[in-house]
Each structure stands twice: as C-alpha cells, then as structure tokens.
Amino acid sequence: MKFAIALFSAAHAPSSRRALLFAQAALAGGHEIVRLFFYQDGVYSAANSIVAPQDEQDIARQWREFVSQHQLDGVVCIAAALRRGVLNAEEATRYQRSAVNLEAPWALSGLGQLHDAVQAADRLICFGGP
Amino acid sequence: MSKSLLVISRQAPWSGPSAREALDIVLAGGAFDLPIGLLFMDDGVFQLAPGQDAKAVQQKDLSANLQALGLFGIDDVFACSHSLTERGLTPPASAQPMDSAAISQLIDRYDQVITL
Amino acid sequence: MSTLHVVSHSPFTDGRLASCLRVCGAKDAILLCGDGAYALHNPALHSQGVKVFVLAEDSQARNLPVPDWASSVDYSGFVQLSIDYDKVNTWL
Numbered sequence: 001m002k003f004a005i006a007l008f009s010a011a012h013a014p015s016s017r018r019a020l021l022f023a024q025a026a027l028a029g030g031h032e033i034v035r036l037f038f039y040q041d042g043v044y045s046a047a048n049s050i051v052a053p054q055d056e057q058d059i060a061r062q063w064r065e066f067v068s069q070h071q072l073d074g075v076v077c078i079a080a081a082l083r084r085g086v087l088n089a090e091e092a093t094r095y096q097r098s099a100v101n102l103e104a105p106w107a108l109s110g111l112g113q114l115h116d117a118v119q120a121a122d123r124l125i126c127f128g129g130p
Numbered sequence: 131m132s133k134s135l136l137v138i139s140r141q142a143p144w145s146g147p148s149a150r151e152a153l154d155i156v157l158a159g160g161a162f163d164l165p166i167g168l169l170f171m172d173d174g175v176f177q178l179a180p181g182q183d184a185k186a187v188q189q190k191d192l193s194a195n196l197q198a199l200g201l202f203g204i205d206d207v208f209a210c211s212h213s214l215t216e217r218g219l220t221p222p223a224s225a226q227p228m229d230s231a232a233i234s235q236l237i238d239r240y241d242q243v244i245t246l
Numbered sequence: 247m248s249t250l251h252v253v254s255h256s257p258f259t260d261g262r263l264a265s266c267l268r269v270c271g272a273k274d275a276i277l278l279c280g281d282g283a284y285a286l287h288n289p290a291l292h293s294q295g296v297k298v299f300v301l302a303e304d305s306q307a308r309n310l311p312v313p314d315w316a317s318s319v320d321y322s323g324f325v326q327l328s329i330d331y332d333k334v335n336t337w338l
Contacts, residue, residue, distance in 0.1 A: 001329050008246065008338050014280050015254055018301075025321035040151055040246070079154065083147060111158035119133055119164070123328050124242040128338035129254045130280045138335075140265070172265055212268065230268040237335065238247040238271060246338045 001031045004121035006114060008128030010044035011052070011060040019127035020063055027070060035073045035117035038106075040128065043081040046074065049101035067105040078108040134165035136240035139174040144189045149177050152246050153195045160202025167206035167240060168199065169233065170225060175213045178222040196224065208236065248273035250331035254280030257288050262337040270296045277319070277327060279304050286310045299327060 003026050009015045023033060038046050045063055052058035067074040081102065082091060088102040102108065118124050137156050141148035152174075159166035170178055177192060184191035199207060209225035210233060221227040228236060237243055253276060257263040263285055266276060275297035278285050283304040285291050291298060298316040301324060305312050312318045319327060328334050 003328075006244070018254075018279060021321050022324055025325045029322055029325050031325065039155075040148070080147075080151065111155055112162060114155065115135070115159050115162055115164055118135055118242050123334060124244070125328055125334050126244055126246075126336040126338055128246070128336065130256075172261065233269045234271045234274075237249055237269060240333075242333055243249070243335045244338075245335055 001026075001123060002034050002121045003031055004034050004037065004114075004117035004124045006037045006039060006117075006124065006126045007042035007045055008040040008126060010041045011047075011050050011058075011063070013041070013128075014130055015127045016042075016045045016063075017057060017059050019125075020059060020066060022125065022127070023066065033070075033072055034121045035075055035113065036067065037114045037117055038074070038076045039080050039111075039114065041084070042128070043076050043084050043086045043102075046076045046081075046106040047086050047101045048103055049099070064105060072105075074106050075109050075113045076102060076106050077114070078110055081108055132164050133241035134167065134239075135159060136167040136169060136237060136243045138169045138171050138243065138245040139177065140172040140245065142173040142176040143182065143192055144184070144187060145173070148246055149174070150190060150192060150195070152244075153192060155244060156204055157195065157198060157202050160199070160204045163203060165206075166204055167208065167236070168204060169208040169210065169228070169236065170213070171210040171233070172213050173217075175209050175217060175219055178209060178225055179219055180222070208233075247271075247333075248275070248331045250274070250327050250334045251276045252334060252336040253278055253282040253285070255337070256281040256284045257291075258284060263288075263291070266337055267291070267294050267296065270294070275299060275327070275331060277301065277324065278316075279324075283308055283310055286313060286316060299323075 050060040139152040211227040279301035302318045
C-alpha cells in the first residue's frame, strides 16, 4: 500500500509522535510512504530550532532522522511555514529574517504537493490535534 | 481518473488560520482541476453567515475566497443542516444543505477526506 | 465504502466525537487515540452500535480498561485498519 501522511501539529503534540510511529509501522509492514506533507502547525514539527527538554522525547529530531534514514519525501507547506516563522535559508534571505530554522531533509513547497500525494497514494492519513 | 477529495471545514472564520487554510487546500485542488468537495460543518457554518465584518477585527475577509470557489471549478459546496439549525442560521444560497445521513453518504462518495 | 474515523480529543471537553457519531455510516469504525481514549468511559459511544477501536498505548497510559465492546490495537494494527477501511477520516 502507498501512504500519503499529512501532519497538522507541532513536535510537542502527541499526534506528531503518533504520526511518526504510524509512519515507522507502515514502513516496517512493507508499505511505501509516497510523501510526508506538513501543514498548519505541522510545520513546527520540521523546525530545526526545537530544543526539547532533556527528559522528553525530541520528536522533531526523530522526524528528521526518520526522513533522512529512509530518504523519504518530506515536504513542508511554504505558506503555512512563512506564517509561522519557519524559514529555510532562501526564504530567510528573501524576507530578510535573521533565523533559518528549516533545512534538509525538509523541502518547502506548495499545496500542490499535498494534492499530488493524494493522487499518488492509496491512503491519505492525517494526524493533528492532541 | 483523478481521486476525489472532500474537505470538511469545521472552524469559525476567525478562530485562527484554520478556516483560511482549509479553503486554501480546496482552491489549490481546484487550480489543478481536481475533483474537490467542500463541506461546512459545526462552527465552520459560521463562515457562511451573512453580514460579517472582518475589518472590525482586522482579519482577512474570506468571502472573496468563498466566491472564488466557482471560478476554480469547485461547485460541490455543502453545509451541514444540523450545524446550521444548532446555530440559528438559515441555509445559505452558496452551499447545499445536507442532513447527517446525507453527509454520511457524501463522505462515502469521495475517495479521500480531510477534516480540519 | 467504509471509513475509519480517528478521534484524539476527549469527548468531555470537545464536540468532535459527537459530530463524528452523527455522520458515521453503518460500515464505519472509530479509532480512539490520544485523549479520545477517554471516550471508553462514555456509555453513549457503546449504544451507537458503531465498531470502536482504541490505540493500546493510550488506554494503557491512562489506565483505562478496554471494555468488551471495543478492541485494542497497536501501531501495526492501526496501519492494518487504515488498509481494511476504504479511507481514514481524522477529526483534526
């Protein structure tokens, strides 16, 4: 089965961890992840500036490692990211902001990528909220 | 044949970016000529209430975005009758009212659904 | 067509589960996860006649016994459910 996974919540939300564990289980089950698409507060799950408390899970880092290790297509919605102050080097330069908090393996792109994933996948699974 | 997507918009117009971000998904799909449906449900029906004044709270007026739906080929726009009644709203001209049973069938008809 | 509805909000503070139950079809199921697991305490859910699953880690974390009208699943079970049902509708 081909899965498209969309995440709508930040790294500290239980649903972000749940999405990660689902994604891991999908790959472990021999399925394919067509794309991960981070929208709304999901853009915060891709930020490299998160400093998780020492005694808590660092979900943002785990997402990064998961995407890198399996060479997945991890896309962050550019409009949602800009609104929330999650910028890669290019956007930080364009908008003259001092912080760059999005980098590889994440790519910034538009909602077309979400629709493309929905078309390519057998199942769309969304995660968000608590 | 393209897979169809139903977007269920449940948030009031200015409870954060959710209402706009739901519409953005729909309009983006329309721009790619994909079969997209939009259902307003729960507080989402407040997006359709008449006479609102977004400027009073310095928010973006979404009515222009809603009017653009037709231009983007999004004609399947629905509103939950139960939600409308619960909130004392009359069914708007811009959305087809649907009762709960009809919504259940609506969800069945679409290939995928996003509820936000 | 069948839909797996996913609810992660507590039904005691949030209306998503109630809305979900209104539009649930005869072949649909609900997966409770996160704070949605607290719905196991909600007798109304059982009387609806819809199939109920709960994510095992969430009932365990909250010390919620799983009643006989609900089934517990782990993540591989969650993945399987998403395949068994024709689509997944998460009440974000």
